[in-house]
Structures are given as structure tokens and as C-alpha cells.
Amino acid sequence: MKITGVLAWHPEVAMTKEEIERSTTPMSNSNIVPLEVGQPVPDFELPSLDGRPVKLSDYRGKKLLVFMWASW
Amino acid sequence: MCRYQLPGWQEFYAAHQNDNFELLSIAVDAPGAKVAKPWHDKAHATFTTVVDQTNLLAGAFGFKVVPNGLMIDANGILRFKQIGGFSIDKAETRQQVESLIREKFGDQNPAPLEALQPPSAAGESWQQHFQTAVRLIEQGQHKEAAAALRRALLRDPTNFLVRKQLWRALHPEKFGEQIDLDWQQQQRQREAELGFEAANPV
Numbered sequence: 001m002k003i004t005g006v007l008a009w010h011p012e013v014a015m016t017k018e019e020i021e022r023s024t025t026p027m028s029n030s031n032i033v034p035l036e037v038g039q040p041v042p043d044f045e046l047p048s049l050d051g052r053p054v055k056l057s058d059y060r061g062k063k064l065l066v067f068m069w070a071s072w
Numbered sequence: 073m074c075r076y077q078l079p080g081w082q083e084f085y086a087a088h089q090n091d092n093f094e095l096l097s098i099a100v101d102a103p104g105a106k107v108a109k110p111w112h113d114k115a116h117a118t119f120t121t122v123v124d125q126t127n128l129l130a131g132a133f134g135f136k137v138v139p140n141g142l143m144i145d146a147n148g149i150l151r152f153k154q155i156g157g158f159s160i161d162k163a164e165t166r167q168q169v170e171s172l173i174r175e176k177f178g179d180q181n182p183a184p185l186e187a188l189q190p191p192s193a194a195g196e197s198w199q200q201h202f203q204t205a206v207r208l209i210e211q212g213q214h215k216e217a218a219a220a221l222r223r224a225l226l227r228d229p230t231n232f233l234v235r236k237q238l239w240r241a242l243h244p245e246k247f248g249e250q251i252d253l254d255w256q257q258q259q260r261q262r263e264a265e266l267g268f269e270a271a272n273p274v
């Protein structure tokens with residue numbers, strides 16, 4: 001079997017160029033809230049490492065640094 | 073890599089605890105608390121870490137990378153943001169955050185915060201596929217999770233948060249207790265050579 005062009009991608013690669021071109025506009029989620037300096041940050045709730053619900057608004061009245069990271 | 077910053081932030085947090093300052097750490101790990109907790113514990117962190125397993129915030133705010141930093145004042149107003157490359161190890165970052173801690177943040181007159189809206193159900197956003205993937209990862213169905221992540225990536229090809237989880241689903245052995253950074257570097261190179269580069273892999 002002959003494999004040519006962009007289809008000859010390494011199996012580990014996520015997608016072909018063709019697929020990228022065919023894909024919809026990046027960030028098709030239309031209700032993105034822009035994070036703008038000077039604007040309030042909308043409230044959200046996420047579970048802590050021990051499963052306790054934590055809200056951004058729990059920190060009202062304090063200066064807060066939010067640090068986003070990942071284990072990878 | 074961002075998890076290596078946790079001890080640095082712990083030291084920073086301890087130094088500023090009496091400055092009306094708090095630190096909230098958010099791990100964006102699809103497998104959940106079990107992969108984030110070892111890094112929090114290893115840093116002896118006393119600040120709170122929460123887990124954003126489904127990338128709720130990335131979807132809502134439109135970012136595609138970590139590490140990120142947001143500085144929010146006592147009234148809930150965003151005063152500083154850095155998306156990608158945010159690091160305690162950079163003197164400039166430390167100074168910026170410290171100067172905001174010292175600054176008087178205006179009146180203590182908090183207006184109620186609006187709640188973040190859940191992602192739209194209309195259309196297929198990358199987030200919906202990502203959520204499916206998280207469910208499949210929890211069920212140990214890594215192959216099916218990879219397919220869902222691939223669909224997520226098709227919706228947002230430069231999203232590095234999605235891509236890393238796809239690598240993890242395809243190669244769980246590279247993301248064990250030790251994270252194989254050399255392999256990640258090679259993987260990025262392989263993809264870059266094929267004309268497929270992430271937005272801002274940090």
C-alpha cells in the first residue's frame with residue numbers, strides 16, 4: 001500500500017494538515033469571556049484536592065494570585 | 073515546567089501571608105486530583121489547590137496554555153494577567169506581583185461578581201469533546217479518550233492543553249510518576265517538523 005502526502009503522518013501525530021484546514025474556526029466556543037485587566041473576573045467554583053468546593057468569590061476582600069499549572 | 077514552580081510559590085506565599093494576600097493554585101489535569109496532589113504535597117504547599125479537570129476556565133476565558141498568572145484585587149477586579157510562561161523564577165514576574173501586593177487596590181466596595189456561564193450547548197466546542205475524554209479517562213478507556221481528544225483538537229488545533237492530554241492518553245507510560253520531558257521535547261520536534269506546532273508550548 002502506498003501512502004503519500006499529508007496522510008503519511010506518523011501515527012503519533014494528532015491530525016493531518018488537511019484535517020486542520022478542514023476544521024472549524026479555532027475557538028468556536030462563542031461565549032468566551034475575555035479576561036481584561038480592569039474588569040471583574042467572573043465567579044467560578046472548582047473542587048480542591050480533597051474535594052471541597054472552592055469559589056473565586058471566597059477570596060473577596062483579599063488580593064489574590066491565581067496560578068494555573070498542570071502536572072505534565 | 074510549571075509544576076516545578078510550586079515550591080517557589082509556596083515560599084512566596086509564606087513571605088506575603090500577612091499582606092492581605094492569598095494564593096489559589098489551579099491544576100488543569102484531566103485525570104484529576106490524583107495526578108496533581110503529589111506535586112502540591114511535595115512542595116509542602118499551604119495554599120489551596122483546586123483541580124480544573126474539564127478545562128472549564130480555558131474554555132470560558134479562551135486560553136490554550138499554562139502556566140498562567142492572574143492577579144485579582146480585593147474587589148474582584150483583574151489587575152494583571154499573563155497567559156503562558158508565568159513563572160516565579162522570573163525576577164520580573166516576582167516584582168510585578170509584589171508591586172501589586174503593595175499597591176492600595178482602591179475602595180473596599182465589592183460589587184457582586186457575576187457567575188461564569190457554562191459552555192454553550194450549541195454546536196460542538198472543543199470543550200464538549202474534552203469533557204467526554206475526561207469521562208473516558210476516568211473509566212480507563214484511554215484509546216477512546218484519545219479519539220475524543222483528537223476531536224477536541226480538531227476544533228482548536230493550537231490548543232496545547234488539549235494536545236498534552238492527547239499525548240498522555242496515547243502514551244500513558246510517559247506520564248507516570250516521572251514525567252518524561254525528553255520524550256515531550258522529541259514529540260514536539262516531530263510535530264513541528266510536520267508543520268504542526270502548538271500555540272505556545274511552555
